[in-house]
């Protein structure tokens with residue numbers, strides 16, 4: 099079995115991806131700033147923002163799946179005014195550039211890059227940073243693939259949890275189809291080894307739902323009762339913030355089923 103290097107393997111998507119690669123019998127090395135205790139994979143310590151540890155991490159690697167990112171919004175689970183002005187690029191742009199350059203030296207046979215649906219219209223700085231990183235991949239001489247995914251359920255959950263303190267929830271009516279990381283991870287594993295290259299079909303969740311409906315389902319699952327104020331947002335603004343409906347591949351896990359599973363997991367843990 100070929101050796102697969104996963105960047106971002108400690109993140110939300112990365113953990114699901116590594117699980118699936120291991121289950122499928124692949125040899126997996128995770129490039130991480132802080133290696134963890136899992137012993138059925140190899141760990142390569144390093145930092146994409148500085149390039150530390152990257153060259154040795156690529157030794158003997160056949161396929162790279164680049165799922166690392168530095169998104170301040172995802173890290174804190176909410177948007178702050180600063181996010182409308184800037185977003186750091188050291189991981190997603192400079193880090194991706196360094197990785198690509200070293201992959202060229204290491205004769206990598208497939209560089210699979212994870213990106214976001216609708217980036218071409220992105221107005222938020224994080225989206226523009228992701229687009230710049232994606233463009234580096236598309237213009238590289240490596241055999242590359244790019245998979246664009248819709249926003250993940252975990253992020254939507256943290257955004258909605260951030261509204262809990264409000265007595266009235268102002269929520270856009272804009273329709274989109276968020277997706278679970280488990281579905282994206284399944285698709286990435288297929289894309290990594292199906293022999294195809296280039297811009298791949300994008301992936302989104304199974305249901306196209308207004309944000310107000312998603313918020314209602316969230317409230318129902320968490321036993322929260324707050325009036326929702328549906329807000330109309332222009333199509334341009336919505337697209338700029340990533341509220342689009344994806345084409346291509348659809349995941350199978352719905353938002354309501356995901357919420358149910360999370361509630362059950364909390365109950366078992368409590």
Ligand SMILES: NC(=O)c1ccc[n+]([C@@H]2O[C@H](COP(=O)([O-])OP(=O)(O)OC[C@H]3O[C@@H](n4cnc5c(N)ncnc54)[C@H](OP(=O)(O)O)[C@@H]3O)[C@@H](O)[C@H]2O)c1
Nearest residue numbers: 106108109110111131145146147166167212247248249250
């Ligand atoms: N979140 C979404 O809604 C969404 C939607 C579509 C596509 N995507 C894309 O999917 C991919 C994974 O997203 P995610 O939400 O799962 O990310 P995440 O949970 O925030 O995880 C990010 C990963 O990147 C690693 N990382 C950050 N800075 C690093 C650095 N300097 N050097 C090495 N590794 C570093 C993190 O490692 P540490 O553990 O050390 O922090 C972590 O493993 C990204 O490409 C993202 O753009 C995300």
